[in-house]
Amino acid sequence: METKIIKVNDANDTDKLTVAADILKTGGVVAIPTETVYGLAASALDDSAISAVFAAKGRPQDNPLIVHIDSLDMLPFVARDIPKSAYALAEKFWPGPLTMVLKKTDNICESVSRGLDTVAVRMPSDNIANKIISLSGLPLAAPSANISGKPSPTSATHVIEDLSGKIDAVVAAYDCTVGVESTVVSLVGKKPRLLRPGAITAEQLSRVLGEVEIDSAVLNELKEGQKAASPGMKYKHYAPWATVYLVEGSSDKFAEFVNDKADAVAVGFLEDKNIEIPFMVYGSEKQEITLAQNLFKVLRDIDKKGYKTAYIHAPGKKGVGLAVYNRLIRAAAFRVIEL
């Protein structure tokens, strides 16, 4: 199929965004920008549109999708038995990069929830995403708009590289500001549980919710036969073709370690010094948000530049660092080197 590229400057391009919304209303699949990563959107009420999303991405069949809404009015349409804690989080962090897992209503079709009785919901803060939801009048299911398993797309170019010819349209706008996918927190168990770290940090959630459990899959590989609270956590993810190693240690030790790896690329911080092999910077060690912004672009660049092996300097696990670490440990297929 031919993929229509809809170039948009901002949310005031109403005519163009209406074209995108109309494609969605008639069961089409459209990649759209959000503040986190580009999403591959389709009506959450339309089974066949959702099947097309899974087919275009090559997504594992048991991995449910996040549903995007544009207002709190839409929440009871998609979720039921909504706890007070959900409204407290919405008040503080919506619109924004936070997804809540809640009990689902029958309006959400089976192919979104993949057999679970829950639905993951978020209200994006990006103006274009919001306007497309409003113009379509639909809750939109949207996974990241990449080929399953590859680094997520933070620019329209990344989406076009992965999905051109496989989807109806791309709303091509600016690069994403956050750079990593939303924080996912489950509110259906006894205690709130962090399933995927993101720009809304565990520390921020705790200030609203009290104790938040961190699911073991955030930092650890699932064991054979272990059930995933968030099915997406069990798959190899975010990985370039190159073999990636995540390296923990000081700047001095990192430089000393990588300098005899002649055929590889080192990926590290602005603050890293004395690296004598090819080196790519993904942000400042002191500002984790910059690491999040550049992470997926750098992972894609490793392949574009033809490197077969990459050694990536690991960030700390506090704040947004946890989200970056969570993506990197998967990109590295859990190969961690401690110096």
Ligand code: TXA
């Ligand atoms: O920032 C984001 O969340 C982006 C943008 C497009 O909004 N979307 C995104 O979707 O990252 P995706 O499909 O790449 O990741 C969704 C994650 C997966 O790990 C999936 O398993 C989990 O959310 N998930 C979805 N529904 C769930 C549910 N009902 N219970 C537990 N986990 C769920």
Ligand code: MG
């Ligand atoms: Mg994804």
